[in-house]
Amino acid sequence: MxxxxxxxxxxxxxxxxxxxxxxxxxxxxxxxxxxxxxxxxxxxxxxxxxxxxxxxxxxxxxxxxxxxxxxxxxxxxxxxxxxxxxxxxxxxxxxxxxxxxxxxxxxxxxxxxxxxxxxxxxxxxxxxxxxxxxxxxxxxxxxxxxxxxxxxxxxxxxxxxxxxxxxxxTERDTLVHGLPLFHVHGLILGVLGPLRVGSRLIHTGRPTPEAYAQAHGTLYFGVPTVWSRVVEDEESAKALSGARLLVSGSAPLPVPVFERLRELTGLTPIERYGMSETMLTLSTRVDGERRPGWVGTPVRGVETRLRDEHGNDVPHDGESIGGLQVRGPMLFDGYLNRPDATAAAWTPDGWFVTGDVAAIDPGGFHRIVGRESTDLIKSGGFRVGAGEIETVLLGDPSVREVAVVGVPDDDLGQRIVAFVVPAPDGPAVDPGALIELVARQLSVHKRPREVRVVDTLPRNAMGKVQKKQLLT
Missing domain, CATH: 3.40.50.12780 (ANL, N-terminal domain)
Structure with a gap:
């Protein structure tokens, strides 16, 4: 066996x-x-x-x-x-x-x-x-x-x-989730995890707030879209107060959703980071700090480092951003039939290049800025992380969802553009006010040059925004 x-x-x-x-x-x-x-x-x-x-x-x-x-x-x-x-x-x-x-x-x-x-x-x-x-x-x-x-x-x-x-x-837990069963989150963690640990599993079919509330579990998995819907259903959210842990992953959890979950359930969410190639390598801990917008520290056996575009170390000051590289026992063995892609994914000294951009604070806490290909914006000679702009915009009551991208620009190299989905019960979106909000809270060079109001953001099955589709 x-x-x-x-x-x-x-x-x-x-x-x-x-x-x-x-x-x-x-x-x-x-x-x-x-x-x-x-x-x-x-x-x-x-x-x-x-x-x-x-x-x-x-x-x-x-x-x-x-x-x-x-x-x-x-x-x-x-x-x-x-x-x-x-x-x-x-x-x-x-x-x-x-x-x-x-x-x-x-x-x-x-x-x-x-x-x-x-x-x-x-x-x-x-x-x-x-x-x-x-x-x-x-x-x-x-x-x-x-x-x-x-x-x-x-x-x-x-x-x-x-x-x-x-x-x-542990085996005392009952895991509840309604995630797809063809990725790491839903299948390997969400099905094999309980079978290895010995806990019960309740798969809700669809991850609706009502289904989560009725399951009476101790441990819940969800992507940010799931948790956003949960906090909009206060009765269902409050029904989760008897749980032990609420875990969010596959995309950054908006800070307002993080705070609202804590307010309604009395539970501070666990955030974690991973990908198909690495499974989960970073997480906040049950016995440690849980900070909105941050995904915690390396799990057992994992090491991380940040590198700039020239391969140099990036300081762990919580602000400087660089390409995230990891190594550990849960990493993959390569891409099937793709020796070229496998070789390109690893450094000569054995670190996996995630393609994500991150910051690390002096205590080892990690913040994921986003994908280097779509979330690292080089505008007017500055390196800007789309994630920090999105966090500020999500704090405005007129914004339900947002995606920030760098659009090619002859003068700036890339022009920062924010795609905003209005909050259904909030005030009307004021593009000028949102631009000023970012300039005031972050810095002038990080402000969007344009705000575009849209009905929805394109997402894949795991709830991740497909930013490349916004650039077409």
């Missing part, structure tokens, strides 16, 4: 260490023995396969498919259920997936292996090598075709354990 999923130890389950409601998802309640028996039956049928695609909808079938692959030592290729034909074809072709496991699209293009939820097999399975690739997770493809990120069993175990230590996550 895979030690990656410690709570499914067959000997312990056989001795009665079962959990009747280990996972609740899509109308199904699965005990540990349900998961172990069904996944064990599946593992016997797929043993010898190399890579299998899973249409990663939030269902019991997906849970059993993933656990069955992990038992058998088969690599899982999660496919977003809403992916279009071109993206799906790229993932299948690039990954070399041999079949669909469980549900499949109307035109599968590959054989389909059914997943039987009520099948049972209790035979033991040899433990796969920790270095074996557990998942090929495809990136969002914002800079070209999605790349397949190779995550080993060893890296996943290290990543989950580091967070369990930082958050005091």
């Amino acid at each position: 895979s030690s990656l999923l410690r709570s499914l130890n067959p000997l312990a389950v056989a001795r009665g260490d079962d959990l009747p409601d280990a996972v609740r998802i899509d109308g199904h309640t699965l005990s540990r023995s349900d998961i172990l028996g069904a996944a064990g039956a599946l593992a016997r049928r797929i043993g010898g396969a190399e890579r299998l695609a899973v249409l990663a909808a939030p269902t019991a079938t997906t849970v059993i498919a993933v656990v069955g692959c992990l038992l058998a030592g088969v690599t899982v290729v999660p496919v977003p259920p809403d992916s279009g034909p071109a993206e799906r074809e790229h993932i299948l072709r690039d990954s070399g997936a041999q079949a669909w496991l469980g549900d499949a699209p109307d035109e599968p293009g590959l054989p389909v292996v059914p997943v039987r939820l009520h099948a049972r097999d209790w035979h033991s399975h040899p433990e796969p090598d920790p270095s074996r690739t557990a998942f090929v997770l495809y990136t969002s493809g914002t800079t070209g075709a999605p790349k397949g990120v190779l995550l080993s069993r060893r890296a996943i175990a290290a990543g989950i354990d580091a967070l369990a230590e930082a958050w005091d996550w």
Whole structure:
């Protein structure tokens, strides 16, 4: 039995260490023995396969498919259920997936292996090598075709354990979330995390405030969009006051949402940072400071550093920004079929180049400014982080959402432009007043030269704003 999923130890389950409601998802309640028996039956049928695609909808079938692959030592290729034909074809072709496991699209293009939820097999399975690739997770493809990120069993175990230590996550917890199951946040942390730690999991299907309030969990995962909706529903927000931790990630949590969550629930949110290639490397801690706009310190085993465009050290003064580089035991093994991209992602001395821009204060607290490609704006000879401008603008009652970008400019190099979604119940947006607000709170050279009012911001499935689409 895979030690990656410690709570499914067959000997312990056989001795009665079962959990009747280990996972609740899509109308199904699965005990540990349900998961172990069904996944064990599946593992016997797929043993010898190399890579299998899973249409990663939030269902019991997906849970059993993933656990069955992990038992058998088969690599899982999660496919977003809403992916279009071109993206799906790229993932299948690039990954070399041999079949669909469980549900499949109307035109599968590959054989389909059914997943039987009520099948049972209790035979033991040899433990796969920790270095074996557990998942090929495809990136969002914002800079070209999605790349397949190779995550080993060893890296996943290290990543989950580091967070369990930082958050005091134990078998006493009940995790609640409604996140997609084809990324690190929802699948690896949100499904494998509970199965490794031994806590219960309630997947709400959709991450609505009502569903979160009704789950009565102790630990909640959400992206900023989820938490923004929660604080707009005061009754649901107050129902979360019995929880232990509210965790936000995948994008920066606006400071006003952070403060409103604390006001309504009595809980100060945990913020953390990571990406498909690194899993989670930074987080605020259950026993430490939680500062709005900051994502905390390195988790166990992780080191970080900042470099400028010339490769020089950037001081840890809380203000100077530089390219964030990390190393640690939970990092990926490279990009599938992309030795060029793999080589480019690492420095000669073994640090992963995240592509994100950050600041670090003297105490080691990290603030993520954003992506170097879209959030580091070079305007009039100054290096400006879009994130700090967005934080100021979000503090204005007329602003619900905002994205700041650098638009090419013949004179300045890049002109700072803010795209603003008005607050539904707030005052009318006054572009001039917003520009003056930034000039007053930050500095004149950081002010937007233009404010554009829009109905919505383009986002991907994880709630991240797609700024490149604003530049087209």
